[in-house]
Amino acid sequence: MSKKKLFYSSTAEMTCLFRAQSFGEQRKQFKGDDFIAVMICSALNSFLSMMHKSFPPGSDIFNSLAPPGAYEYISARTNFLDNLFRTLPMECRQVFILGAGFDSRACRFQQQLKNCQVYECDHPDMQQTKLAIFKKIDIDFPDNVHFVAVDFSRQSLSDAFAQHDIPRGENCFFVLEGLTYYLDPPRVADIFAAISAHGCPGSQVFFDFPDAGVITGENDNHDSQACAEEVKKLGEIWKFGIAPGMAAQFLGKFNFDIIELLTSDEMEQRYFTDENHHRLAKVMSSLTLALAQRARTGSTPGHGR
Numbered sequence: 001m002s003k004k005k006l007f008y009s010s011t012a013e014m015t016c017l018f019r020a021q022s023f024g025e026q027r028k029q030f031k032g033d034d035f036i037a038v039m040i041c042s043a044l045n046s047f048l049s050m051m052h053k054s055f056p057p058g059s060d061i062f063n064s065l066a067p068p069g070a071y072e073y074i075s076a077r078t079n080f081l082d083n084l085f086r087t088l089p090m091e092c093r094q095v096f097i098l099g100a101g102f103d104s105r106a107c108r109f110q111q112q113l114k115n116c117q118v119y120e121c122d123h124p125d126m127q128q129t130k131l132a133i134f135k136k137i138d139i140d141f142p143d144n145v146h147f148v149a150v151d152f153s154r155q156s157l158s159d160a161f162a163q164h165d166i167p168r169g170e171n172c173f174f175v176l177e178g179l180t181y182y183l184d185p186p187r188v189a190d191i192f193a194a195i196s197a198h199g200c201p202g203s204q205v206f207f208d209f210p211d212a213g214v215i216t217g218e219n220d221n222h223d224s225q226a227c228a229e230e231v232k233k234l235g236e237i238w239k240f241g242i243a244p245g246m247a248a249q250f251l252g253k254f255n256f257d258i259i260e261l262l263t264s265d266e267m268e269q270r271y272f273t274d275e276n277h278h279r280l281a282k283v284m285s286s287l288t289l290a291l292a293q294r295a296r297t298g299s300t301p302g303h304g305r
Contacts (some may be wrong), residue, residue, distance in 0.1 A: 007125040007151075010234040012101030014066070015178060016040055018074040029272050029280055030075055033082060036104035039137040067227035069264075069284030076267040080289050081177060081206055085109040091202070092116055093170040098191065099152060099179035102130060110142045116173075117144055121160065124149035152183055157194040172199035176207035181238045188240050189253075196254040196294060203294040205256060211286035212241035224286040247290060256292040263288050 020041040022032030085105050088095075093116055097103055100120040106113065120127070127147050134141065150160040161168075174195045180188050195205060213219025214228055215238055228238045242250050248258050262270070264283040272281035 006129070007123050008129065009101055009123075009126055009236065011178065011182075011231055011236050012099075012126065013044065015074055016044075016102040018066075018071050019078055021071070022075050022078065027280075029274070030072075032075060032078055034078065034104060034108065036107060036137075036139060037102070039139065040102050040104070040133055043133050043136050067230050067284065068223040069282050070223075070227055072272065072281045073264070073267070073284040073287055076262075076271045076283060077177065077208060077289060079271060080262065080267075081105075081175065082109075084173075084206060084291070085112055088112050088116075088173060089171070089202075089204075090115075091171045092173050094119065094166070094172040094199070095175070096121060096172060096195070097175045097177075098122075098157070099176065100130070101126065101178075102133075103175075103177070104139075105175075106141060106145045107139060113142070113144065117146065117166075118142075119146050119148050119164075119166065121148040121150050121157070123151050152179065152187060152191065157191050158197065161194065161198055166198075168198050169200050172203040174199070174203070174205040176205065178208065180207055180209050180240045182236050182240075184239050192251075192254040192256070196256065199294055201294050201296045204259070205292050205294075206290065208287060208289050209247075210238060210241040210288075212243045212246075214286050215239065215241045219286055221285045223282075223284045227284060242288075247288070251290075251292050255295045257295050259291045259293050261288055261290050 016037050019032055019034040019037035022030055023034055023038050025031045082105070086109070088109075095106075095113060095116045095118045097105065097118070098121045100122045103120070106118045106120060122130075127149055131147070146164070148160050148164050148166075150157060172195070176191070180191075183191075192205075195203075210224060210228075211219045211221075214221070214224045219225075231238065247261060251258060264285045264287050267283045267289070268279050268281065272283070273279055
């Protein structure tokens with residue numbers, strides 16, 4: 001009998017490689033703070049990681065091998081989300097990192113998270129790989145970090161919450177970074193229903209998503225289509241998106257209000273514009289970062305752009 005092949009997310013690895021690359025940047029607009037990503041990448045032995053190691057830190061040569069605007073997008077998304085961790089509300093008591101991959105924020109922001117219980121939720125095979133690598137690079141997770149094994153393509157998040165007896169009704173921060181793309185729409189709906197039922201009003205969720213037209217083929221922007229094709233070759237297919245102007249309606253179904261939406265163009269303005277207002281980089285088009293909040297009792301869900 002052949003041995004079962006362990007699940008491994010190549011896109012999670014690529015995100016980690018980009019973060020390591022960003023840490024070595026000399027250009028301040030591209031500079032990231034994820035020093036642990038550098039250590040993780042040093043312990044990886046895949047073709048991608050070997051290629052990454054062949055270029056100097058901060059080299060733009062490695063980034064140019066990726067789909068146009070992908071490196072810039074990951075840099076902007078990482079900086080946006082890192083800032084949310086730096087400014088985490090004091091009332092937050094639970095943080096859920098869904099589809100955690102090689103995310104290092106539970107360690108990098110442990111001071112900000114000291115009053116929270118942190119739950120990393122991911123495929124059991126990926127968690128096994130991650131824990132082995134962190135042990136190899138001698139990085140210990142804080143005592144308030146817990147690992148919840150869940151295959152989002154097959155399992156219900158609400159069932160995983162129940163199995164681990166995670167208390168409901170607290171102020172929560174949910175992170176779905178680079179996750180929704182790869183799930184069927186009913187699975188995404190299941191996740192949002194679960195987090196809406198779990199957290200109290202005022203809880204927040206971060207997620208990102210492509211234009212639904214990229215999934216259907218109606219949006220023919222070259223860079224986002226090129227990225228979708230590249231990850232498809234890795235066995236990770238984009239399945240979920242939201243049409244322009246429909247994010248509020250989607251979130252309203254789960255009693256979330258939009259706090260902020262950041263389009264690709266707005267990411268360029270915020271993160272890659274110099275003091276003379278010149279754009280220094282092109283972010284992959286048709287992608288959006290979203291921050292939303294669980295509606296208060298009596299409020300009307302779905303407000304926002």
